[in-house]
Amino acid sequence: MGGVASYVGVDLGAESGRVLLGELEGDRFSVREVHRFANVPVRLPDGLHWDILHIYRQVLEGVSKALRAASGEVRSLGVDSWAVDYGLLDSRCALISNPYHYRDARTEGMMERAFERLPRSEIFRRTGIQFMPINTLYQLLAEASHPEISLAQHFLMIPDLLNFWLTGVMASEYTNATTTQLFSARDRAWDLELIELMGIPSRIFGEVVAPGTRLGTLRDEVGRELGAHGQLEVVAVASHDTASAVVAVPAESDSFAYISSGTWSLVGTELAEPLLDEPALRYNFTNEGGYGGTVRFLRNVMGLWIVQECRRAWEREGEVLDYDALMAEAGRAQGMVAFIDPDAPEFLRPGDMPSRVVDFCRRTGQRPPSTRGEVVRCVLESLALKYRWVVERLVEVTGREVSALHVVGGGSRNALLCQYTADALGMEVIAGPVEATALGNIAVQALGGHDLREIRQVIRGSVSLRSYEPSPERGLWEEGYQRFLSILQHTEE
Known part of the structure; x- marks a missing residue:
């Protein structure tokens, strides 16, 4: 070249x-x-x-x-x-x-x-x-x-x-x-x-x-x-943005899972053939087309949409907030106060999202978050715990262990969410590239005749990655996950 x-x-x-x-x-x-x-x-x-x-x-x-x-x-x-x-x-x-x-x-x-x-x-x-x-x-x-x-x-x-x-x-x-x-x-x-x-x-x-x-x-x-x-x-190109982002996952082996993180979080792995059996149906997994005839076996999680809508609601009240300020407030807030199921139906449509978070917590018998920082931290911790739930089901349904978890896309810049994800899953999280979708889009244009492994090798050599290791507070996260599972009973079949 x-x-x-x-x-x-x-x-x-x-x-x-x-x-x-x-x-x-x-x-x-x-x-x-x-x-x-x-x-x-x-x-x-x-x-x-x-x-x-x-x-x-x-x-x-x-x-x-x-x-x-x-x-x-x-x-x-x-x-x-x-x-x-x-x-x-x-x-x-x-x-x-x-x-x-x-x-x-x-x-x-x-x-x-x-x-x-x-x-x-x-x-x-x-x-x-x-x-x-x-x-x-x-x-x-x-x-x-x-x-x-x-x-x-x-x-x-x-x-x-x-x-x-x-x-x-x-x-x-x-x-x-x-x-x-x-x-x-x-x-x-x-x-x-x-x-x-x-x-x-x-x-x-x-x-x-x-x-x-x-x-x-x-x-x-x-x-x-x-x-x-x-x-x-x-x-x-791989015109579904997640398909382009998955092209750019800098994986070195086949036993990886990914989170394409942004407004939505797409949590999945890559397969050669679709899985259409009863467990895949029961857990609401999806088989979407990928580059090179691969299958993106994944599940949608609501993602940072909830935080984005919270920010819009607070701005309508006259607050001028950027994401860095919100994340700083969340980092200082008390943790493990309450959890939501990010995929509950009330979080799908636009609207007053902070009130919906509070209402969900009250409806499920929890003390609701009382500050902006607690609301955002509640959402981020809940996302990390939902990622763990999906990855566990992913392993169960596919029968494949996950040796590496890659977070790509805009959400890979969110250090707090990446750290919570490492804590919740108890495994290393490799964050980046941020521009996964654009890189995948452009790589298909430039290297469209190449094998997916070759494309990923070029991308891996072109980007900087950040690693997040689980914190020592595993006991708190295990206790939180058990509480979270009880909350899911209200929304998951």
Whole structure:
């Protein structure tokens, strides 16, 4: 690998979007952010939506900045985003309406409606996907009775929609398609029979392509607007942001678990084939597509969303707070006061999250946290204990021991949460890279023909990692875990 090759990664998150410039020189990657923008949903009379035109406008602005900042030839760009959300296009390939936000309340009751048409166990046997009301299946089921669905001719998930606008090429990328709960885990194709049973038109689901597929070059008018010289290719990367993040897990063996930590926490491991048996269903694990034909066997945990919503609630009351200040307050607060189940339904929707934390603690017979610091510490300790619960079930279901736990993504910067995770699990936690999603996105563009082990070797040599060892206070954490397990009985089946 000689010279400098440049690549553009577009990474869209639930709070913000970013455009990053990645450069590969020799066998080392570097990544830097060139553009960031707020990704704020819009509440309309019919529900909560993403402002997709604003997102696209900001993507174009960011790509333009990256092209100007590159020190080498920009060879390609790739887009990743959160999962499950989508746009519907009509016969003219025009967007019918702004995509709904996955936290929109229209999916309430849709899981039960789906189970009337096909048993829960059969849906899992077919798709291997965990049951969450935000899943694409339940979103489309909510729309099935709306007139807009009759106009729909094409279904594209968020990265696929942006790729289409950039290139004019319409395709569904595999890793994100698998998250919909409309995709056959065994056949690795749309489950058209399931789709029709749900009353969703199967005609809208098109070609599925593997991560690393080169879709084509920018449309002429887009290239002119961006000032792109030559033919800039767009690559369908592992477009589910967690799939890109898992590419960048700096693992040296196969016996690892990971936590992709951010607004959501994805706790899992990597398998060669899906696990579709009863224990996987009972513990609500999911089998999502990964790079190179791998399976991301994982479970979603609510993640730092709860802290983010707490911060927003306090800011509405006139407090100006940054995350560092909140973490400092949490570190000084009394520990092990009370616990929540981060995955309890009341924590899914936006709202007054501090009050919900307090109410949950009261409802479960605990003394509720009384200060900001205690609220945040309660959430962080509860997340760490839920990670332990998931990892224990992961070992039970897969029959594989975990020799290393990697925390990647933005949450790997949260020293308090990483330390609590090491304490709760009683094992070393390896934190980093922070920019796992961007690195995975860009690595698939640059090294798409390489084996996953080779890609990870290059990433490992390109980043700094931090290790967290369990503290001596294991007894306190063991006692806390037993209390936590009793709390889970209120929300876990």
